[in-house]
Amino acid sequence: MHVVDTIFALSSGLPPAGIGVIRVSGAAAGDALLALTGRDSLPTQRKAVLRRIVDPRDGAVLDDALLLWFQGPATATGEDLAEIHCHGGRAVIRAVEGALAAVSGLRAAEPGEFTRRALINGRIDLTQAEALGDLLTAETETARRIALANSGGALRRQIDDWGGTIVDLSSRVEAVLDHADEDDIDEDSILDVLRQQCRALAGAIARALRNPPVERLNEGINVVLAGPPNAGKSTLLNRLVEREAAIVSPIAGTTRDRVDAAVRRHGVGYVFTDTAGLAERTDDPVEAIGIERARVAAQTADILLWLGDDAPPHVDGLTRIIPVHPRSDEAARADAVEGRIRVSAHTGEGIEDLWALIESESRDLIPRPDQAAMNQRQRDLCAACVSALDDAAVERDPILLAESLRAARASIDRITGRADVEAMLDSLFSRFCIGK
Amino acid sequence: MHTFDVIVIGGGHAGVEAAAVAARRGARVALVSFDLTKIGAMSCNPAIGGLGKGHLVREVDAFDGLMARAADAAAIHYRMLNRSKGSAVQGPRVQADRAYYAAAVQHMLAGQPGLTLVEGEAESLVLAGGRIAGVSLAGGTDLVAPSVVLATGTFLGGRIFRGEERHEGGRIGERAATRLGVQLRELGLPISRLKTGTPPRLNARSINWGALAEQPSDAEPWTMSPMTGRRALPQIFCAITRTNEASHAIIRRALDRSPLFSGAIDAQGPRYCPSIEDKIHRFGDRDGHQVFLEPEGLATNLVYPNGISTSLPTDVQLDMVRSMAGLERCEIVVPGYAVEYDHVDPRSLDRRLAASDIPGLFCAGQINGTTGYEEAAGQGLIAGANAAADAMGLEPLVVDRAASYLGVMIDDLVLQGVTEPYRMLTSRAEFRLRLRANNAETRLTPIAERLGCLTEDRRLRFRKRMDAKARIEHALERPVSAHALRQRGADVPLDAGTDRGSAWLRFPAVSPAHVLPDAVSDTDPSVLDEVIEDARYAPYLARQEGEVAELRANESLPLPQSLDYAMVPGLSAEMIERLSAARPETLGVAGRIRGITPAALSAILLHSKRRNAA
Structure with missing residues (x-):
């Protein structure tokens, strides 16, 4: 029996956080728990217990932690598995990791190693593994929920459903090709309906491709603040992210380059970008570069907060623009332009309303928890499938129609694993009465 | 005089191809059959070829096999199926006169140097030191040879069902090879049961032909084998009738007397060739077949009567037949029946159709769970060529999926096994x-030439053909202008410019006569057809090149034959069973096994690497 290392890693978000979950997987996971608790028996399986954990090297108390013990192989990784839920401060987590590293047979996990073990041990299939890969990088609550929905099989079911339809379409064109001399096969009517159905399925998959991609959850929504110099963009940004991310001064042009600040709200990640003011003309070459970068930032924005009193600039492809009336607390700015949201970073006026607007504009940009969100690889394969189905929908030669459907089938098979010509024949022989 | 290189047991379509190709490769061959007069018999439908099957016939012919030439010698009706579609799915098919067919096969075997026909029952295999050493005949004679091809068809453990009747045997009126069957089980070959059936035979004189629609033979003078100069026999027509509500009622009333429905037969029959009672049962909404x-x-x-395979009792068969138009006074000469028989799980064979665990033993044809003369002939060719190679230290004949239907069939059989009698279909070939x-x-003929499977006539003819093809292909690389094509009568736009001749052939309005007016008249039309089709499908073939390359590249990650799949973590019981039975040589091959997921492949790869490292 080959001995495999026992691995551990922080499996919750980056510290500092309220709680840190450290997972230990492998044959020595139980030993690790015993060493850290200083006891001689493991907790009852699948039941959370509170224990004081200590450094086995010197007996120093590390934390009071919640422990969970799962006996393999019926675990997420297929191996013995322990979870240590400790306090989420950096120092505590570093100390617990250090203590684990000192236990014989344990080492820190490589990226994705938990998933790889689950895959090797047959606990998950490929689409589930990919969803778990996304889960590893999912930093936010919504991202985690979507990733979980996929690893529970929502995406798998969706793709199986498309695959099943393609197998069925294939079976009908193959009936025309391989059983043309059977009187149960009416070639023209079969092919006409077939082409329509190829088009319909291509449409359905293409619609699903327009759903927001799963990566969106990890990357967050880009909100760009723009406006003339000294409009108060940096001040507003700091207020929105609730920390001093951008340097604020009364001098126009203080922000000379873009500033990115990430924040999480209601489970969704946002990246706010503060830009140098979009002044039309400047003599300062450094500021000029900053302004050019601001234009680039505006082009990659999902949502633009426009802080100028003039009409917002036109940015190609950008439809989500929220015109803001900043510094509403200043006497000179008491009157807002019609249709603009009054905001004061100093008094907090309008901040909640602005957030509500940002959240409402964001809704279509991220996958809903009930959607089967796809990652880039899955999207590429589905796009290839759509393209093959589009070819099939206009193909007159039944051989080439069949060839396009075979290409469509192959793309789907690459997501979920290979179906077989047998599946197509099952469909064929159950649909048509064939045989002399 | 009892020592050979190869012994072939069985004189059906697999056996005769195996014996003939082994002899063409220079082996001393004995062909053993119960009854030498029945060699080359067509035991079921009197037709050769069809969709997918016609491809196999031509591929066997490319190795100078017997089937296509015998079919031409016996053909009384030619029909190119799917004629209106692209040639990739066209299936040449002939009706063959049974007597002429068997005579043609027997004639070719008689003229084959190195081949001895032996009449008798092969009672058992002789083994020495774990490998094949020969065959014992009933009556005590032993034949000695290091390689044996089993091509016993449905005769192993054959059991015939008709209504309440039961007979032992592989064909009506012939014995079953039961003793050999017992020995194969003892040797540990995995054996399962399959079922097939045949319709009643009717008396032509009792059919009212005048009341029925006729189907004439094709007028175009194509033949099964290019070695056949011209059609030999007069051409006759077939006729078409249908079952009707009255026929269906007769069948339904008697379903409880069919062994298929009474539970007497539980072996799996073919989905694509169901009995008439199956059709009525499963497709009750159809008003006729x-x-x-x-x-x-x-x-x-x-x-x-093609389409009414049945194991109903004789009296029901007669009522059913007489309920159809044109058959009101029809007489049945031999009633239909179902046969259940033993077959070897082909996953226990390698790509040469050699039994992995019994060196020197090869299996071909229905014994491997296939159906059809053409499938049998194809396997006979592979097994015979390899039995000769095994005995004489020659290069084996191994074909792949990307290059032939033979390769598709072998790959499917040895990897996936069978759950019903295996029949070739064009949809099985991804590189169709x-x-x-x-x-x-x-x-294929270049491979056949390299392996010494060709007669001198064939070799010379092939050389000439390849020269002609190369000349035409070369000529088609020359640029031709739209202007010149229009002058020769092709309907192309004047502003279409100039392109290579082969590119022009993709236009439906352009024929070889437009592109190469000088070369066409003195070129073999079959060469022209082939070149045109190559040109037409060139863009699609180029697209598939990547896939072919991938198929062959994946073959380079070898898996140990001793790999214990039960020890690979995470494989399902079903995957373990399939992988253990098929013993894939490479990871790419494993990936083609039904139900094996990419995750399973990763697990197998990781396990085998870990195993190597340990």
Whole structure:
């Protein structure tokens, strides 16, 4: 029996956080728990217990932690598995990791190693593994929920459903090709309906491709603040992210380059970008570069907060623009332009309303928890499938129609694993009465 | 005089190809059969070829096999199926006169140097030191040879069902090879049961032909084998009738007397060739099923009603037949029946069709769970060529999926096994566009030549053909202008410019005569057809190149034959069973096994690497 290392890693978000979950997987996971608790028996399986954990090297108390013990192989990784839920401060987590590293047979996990073990041990299939890969990088609550929905099989079911339809379409064109001399096969009517159905399925998959991609959850929504110099963009940004991310001064042009600040709200990640003011003309070459970068930032924005009193600039492809009336607390700015949201970073006026607007504009940009969100690889394969189905929908030669459907089938098979010509024949022989 | 290189047991379509190709490769061959007069018999439908099957016939012919030439010698009706579609799915098919067919096969075998026909029952295999050493005949004679090809068809453990009747045997009126069957089980070959059936044979004189629609033979003078100069026999027509509500009522009333429904037969029958009672049962909404009345020969009154295979009792068969138009007074000469038989799980064979655990033993044809003369002939060719190689230290004949239907069939059989009698279909070939019946020679004859499977006549003819093809292909690389094509009568836009001749052939309005007016008249039309099709499908073939390369590249990650799949973590019981039975040579091959997921492949790869490292 080959001995495999026992691995551990922080499996919750980056510290500092309220709680840190450290997972230990492998044959020595139980030993690790015993060493850290200083006891001689493991907790009852699948039941959370509170224990004081200590450094086995010197007996120093590390934390009071919640422990969970799962006996393999019926675990997420297929191996013995322990979870240590400790306090989420950096120092505590570093100390617990250090203590684990000192236990014989344990080492820190490589990226994705938990998933790889689950895959090797047959606990998950490929689409589930990919969803778990996304889960590893999912930093936010919504991202985690979507990733979980996929690893529970929502995406798998969706793709199986498309695959099943393609197998069925294939079976009908193959009936025309391989059983043309059977009187149960009416070639023209079969092919006409077939082409329509190829088009319909291509449409359905293409619609699903327009759903927001799963990566969106990890990357967050880009909100760009723009406006003339000294409009108060940096001040507003700091207020929105609730920390001093951008340097604020009364001098126009203080922000000379873009500033990115990430924040999480209601489970969704946002990246706010503060830009140098979009002044039309400047003599300062450094500021000029900053302004050019601001234009680039505006082009990659999902949502633009426009802080100028003039009409917002036109940015190609950008439809989500929220015109803001900043510094509403200043006497000179008491009157807002019609249709603009009054905001004061100093008094907090309008901040909640602005957030509500940002959240409402964001809704279509991220996958809903009930959607089967796809990652880039899955999207590429589905796009290839759509393209093959589009070819099939206009193909007159039944051989080439069949060839396009075979290409469509192959793309789907690459997501979920290979179906077989047998599946197509099952469909064929159950649909048509064939045989002399 | 009892020592050979190869012994072939069985004189059906697999056995005769195996014996003939082994002898063509220079082996001393004995062909053993119960009854030498029945060698080359067509035991079921009197037709050769069809969709997918016609491809196999042409591929066997590309190795100078017997089937296509025998079919031409016996053909009384030619029909190119799917004629209106692209040539990749066109299936040449002939009705053959049974007597002429068997005579043609026997004649070719008699003229084959190195081949001895032995009449007798092969009672058991002789083994020495764990490998094949020969065959014992009933009556005590031993034949000695290091390689044996088993091509016993349905005769192993054959059991015939008709209504309440039961007979032992592989064909009606013939014995079953039961003793050999017992020995194969003892040797540990995995054996399962399959079932097939045949319709009643009708008396032609009792059919009212005048009341039925006729199907004439094709007028175009194509032949099964390019070695056949011209059609030999007079051409007859087939006729078509249908079952109707009255026929269906007769069948329904008697379903409880069919062994298929009474539970007497539980072996799996073919989905694509269901009995008429199966059709009525599964497709109850259809108001009728087509029945082709195919004459079995010129000098016989037997007619084969294609479409009503049945194991109903004889009296029900007669009522059913007489309920159909044109058959009101029909007489049945031999009633239909179902046969259940033993077959070897082909996953226990390697790509040479050699039994992995019994060196020197090869299996071909229905014994491997296939159905059809053509599938049998194809396997006979592979097994025979390899039995000769095994005995004489020659290069084995191994074909792949990307280059032939033979390769598709072998790959499917040894990897996936069978759950029903295996029949070739064009949809089984993912590289269908390149595997045409009309380019079988180009694809395979060079291999046949290298392996010494060709007669001198064939070799010379093939050389001439390849020269002609190369000349045409070369000429097609020359640029031709739209202007010149229009002058020769092709309907192309004047502003279409100048392009290579082969590119022009993709236009439906352009024929070889437009592109190469000088070369066409003195070129073999089959060469022209092939070149045109190559040009037409060139963009699609280029697209498939990547896939072919991938298929062959994946073959380079070898898996140990001793790998214990039960020890690979995470494989399902079903995957373990399939992988253990098929013992894939490479990871790419494992990936083609049904139900094996990419995750499973990762697990197998990781396990085998870990195993190597340990």
